[in-house]
Amino acid sequence: PLDALADPGLLKRNALVGGAWIDGADEGFAVNDPATGARLAVVPNLGPADAEAAIQAANAAWPAWRVMPARERAAILLRWHRLLLQHADDLARILTAEQGKPLAEARGEVLYGASFIEWFAEEGRRIYGETIPTTDADKRYLAIKQPVGVCAAITPWNFPIAMITRKVAPALAAGCTVVIKPAEATPLSALAVTELAERAGVPAGVLNVLTADAEHSIAIGKVLCESPVVRHLSFTGSTEVGRILMRQCAPTIKKLSLELGGNAPFIVFDDADLDAAVEGAMASKYRNAGQTCVCANRLYAQAGIYEAFVEKLAARVAAIQLGNGLEVGVDQGPLIDDAAVAKVELHVADALAKGARLMAGGRRAEGLGPRFFEPTVLADANPSMLCSREESFGPIAPVFRFDTEQEAIALANGTEFGLASYFYSRDIGRIFRVGEALECGMVGVNTGLISTAEVPFGGVKQSGLGREGARQGIEDYVEVKYLCLGGI
């Protein structure tokens, strides 16, 4: 699938450390197409020594990068942004080939990913400090903002480009240097955008990429966490791994940005526009085959519209086209790996055993290979089911019934997660009440799509720390320094 790239130079098979594209010491690891199982490429399987070298390279590159005027850094970032747009088709092909999402969604991710670079290039020029009214006639107080230093980024496979640019762009714009460890399933997207960063003029050592398989990723993660040179770690992935990284970062009191798991409720009240709610549920639930941390995981429909909602949703879901993401007309590709399929199968079997009614899908799709799972709707879901507690991360929609607003809020908040929530209502009072009562970082009201570079993305409770995107997304990459000027 990667023979047809317009620019074959974007298919990189080396990691980048200190401006050099390197091979690993051993034979590397394979990157496979989740749709077909075919091998796409072999990339270096780096280890702790390479991680240490990348940290040193980033540290060596930092002094020059931090003193470069923000406007010049912005110019480089804007060139990087333009290159992503220019090569969007090739990047989308690489992304689909290794990740599985349909080409149109992959292209959407390239544009979304690029938008963070543009946004933070602009924001980097507006990292304002403040002057503080004095309490002492012969003193003056200033608070300035400075880049934190060398940053590490560990990223997931579900948005292999956007999760990198959302971290790297604010870091670079603020004057930090970065070491990235992309997910083992999707290093090719990471390497392609890094190649474009280099072409845009990002200096050697400012951006480094360490490819590694699952086992080596753990070892590299330890080095990144434990290094006193690395001042900030940004991670997007599971809450479980987030906890490990947080623990490993404790000895060096590292600054942390964590974007972890979600268990998003999607509530439809009796007064909702039902067709809009069904469309919102389709977008929120089945995008990327349900493999996003803000995907609706638990759907709650109020008793008065329950059956109508379930039926309309099931009818829409039945029309979803499954297939290889590279083919035209496909809406849903494969899941990322066998474990992902097994988890979805377990959640469906568990729900059916506990009384769920199967309204659509429910099994692996026939004739497409082992990774394709039919988009599924389960009615009569109840809180005893695994799918009500755990993130399914797949194309299954359990629909729970509720009676009152209070009950819906309590059910929605009954989880240790707090990333995204959604609800549909046309009652303005209810919109404020529920919007304010939901324990989460982001609320979609009458919409299933909430992400854009301009808004703060992140969670509360065990869904993470910090915000990405928006004005706030650059703050984790700067330190405030207070200057007290005496003898005035």
Ligand code: ADP
């Ligand atoms: P997902 O559930 O999305 O696969 P993970 O949290 O397992 O998410 O993985 C996200 C990223 O974290 C990947 O880049 C992966 O290699 C990395 N990772 C997983 N476990 C560890 C670990 N113990 N230390 C460092 N990185 C890890």
